[in-house]
Amino acid sequence: MNSQKTTSSDHLPDLPLLGLQFMNCTASYAQADVILFGAPFDSTASFRPGSRFGPAAMRQDSLSLETYSPYQDYELPADKICDIGDLELPAGSVPAALERIRRAVCQVLDDHKMPVILGGEHLVTLPAIEACQERWPDLCVLHFDAHADLRSDYLGESLSHATVMRRVWDLLGDGRIWQFGIRSGTRDEFLFARDGHVRMNAFSLTGLEAAIGEIGSRPVYLTI
Missing domain, CATH: 3.40.800.10 (Ureohydrolase domain)
Known part of the structure; x- marks a missing residue:
């Protein structure tokens, strides 16, 4: 050590x-x-x-x-x-x-x-x-987590562990965030994903290979 x-x-x-x-x-x-x-x-x-x-x-x-x-x-x-x-x-x-x-x-x-x-x-x-x-303005994000972290605010605060991916979306916009393994979040968070703002693959890693193919040669930030 x-x-x-x-x-x-x-x-x-x-x-x-x-x-x-x-x-x-x-x-x-x-x-x-x-x-x-x-x-x-x-x-x-x-x-x-x-x-x-x-x-x-x-x-x-x-x-x-x-x-x-x-x-x-x-x-x-x-x-x-x-x-x-x-x-x-x-x-x-x-x-x-x-x-x-x-x-x-x-x-x-x-x-x-x-x-x-x-x-x-x-x-x-x-x-x-x-x-x-x-x-890298074309940056993409791969997010592996149990929680969506897509709230617009948490107890009135815009900067929180529960809002971090929403703030990332504010930076990157639609179609640049892929989430995997999500099992928990508010209804609004899941609706936000279903509306196409982020690519959420709830409960599993299904879709990872497809995401990698779609990202192609663009730079990637990985958060676990």
Whole structure:
């Protein structure tokens, strides 16, 4: 286990970072193709707080996982992945925390590397997609989840874990979001999908191959 605390980065000097290393991802920032970081944020949690501890828990549990997948016959290229730690996010300000996540993703993309974010509640996805959409206007989103997260607001708040995919739709528009495994949501959320605004595949992964074919060569953001 690498318990060293990361407090700075040559590429992210204005974004304080904290945390442990994921699995055996030992590449330096310069060597890596993929930059992994945590976004320990759960400020809009409505049921049970604690997902801010998710990045640390995933790193801890990753120590017990093999890097080889027999299903895909694929070894995780640890020498191409750099874990730079967790963003230090300001408490008490949702917009400020989301802006810090957006800036981090922008800086990783500016360095021509792929960002991977460990949450945290689902709202951390919104600033990441904003950063990606600025660079790729034809961006598509694949969303795997139990919940639709398509509410227009939650208890009067437009920025919430329950509204994140609706805010993503505000950015991307119709036909650019595919959802899989959805089993829960309000009637309005399911009607919103049935009206064709998003491609919802409720209860299963049925339609995934068709979605991949339809997306084609367009850039994709994956959220799980």
